[in-house]
Amino acid sequence: MINWSEANDSELVCYCIEVDKKTIVDAIKNGNDTLSKIKESTKACTGSSCKELNPSGECCSKDIKNLIKLYSGKDTKEECCSCCNS
Numbered sequence: 001m002i003n004w005s006e007a008n009d010s011e012l013v014c015y016c017i018e019v020d021k022k023t024i025v026d027a028i029k030n031g032n033d034t035l036s037k038i039k040e041s042t043k044a045c046t047g048s049s050c051k052e053l054n055p056s057g058e059c060c061s062k063d064i065k066n067l068i069k070l071y072s073g074k075d076t077k078e079e080c081c082s083c084c085n086s
Helices: 021-029 035-042 061-072
Strands: 012-014
Touching: 012 021, 012 061, 021 035, 021 061, 035 061
Parallel strands: none
Antiparallel strands: none
């Protein structure tokens, strides 16, 4: 897993939709402090090719939740996107 506190702003978080760290962090700073709000505002975590596109082979939702915790202090317990449940 990536250390998001040290990652560059251009580091991709969501490989399906190609959303970078800066976009996610900006959304969090604008009050989007849940996974569902991030999905709505950035479209991150709305793709369906995580296992194929993400080098980790996993959904980006865990990374987004880590960024939410890091930048807002909130720990969201929301479910992952639909690709995680398949």
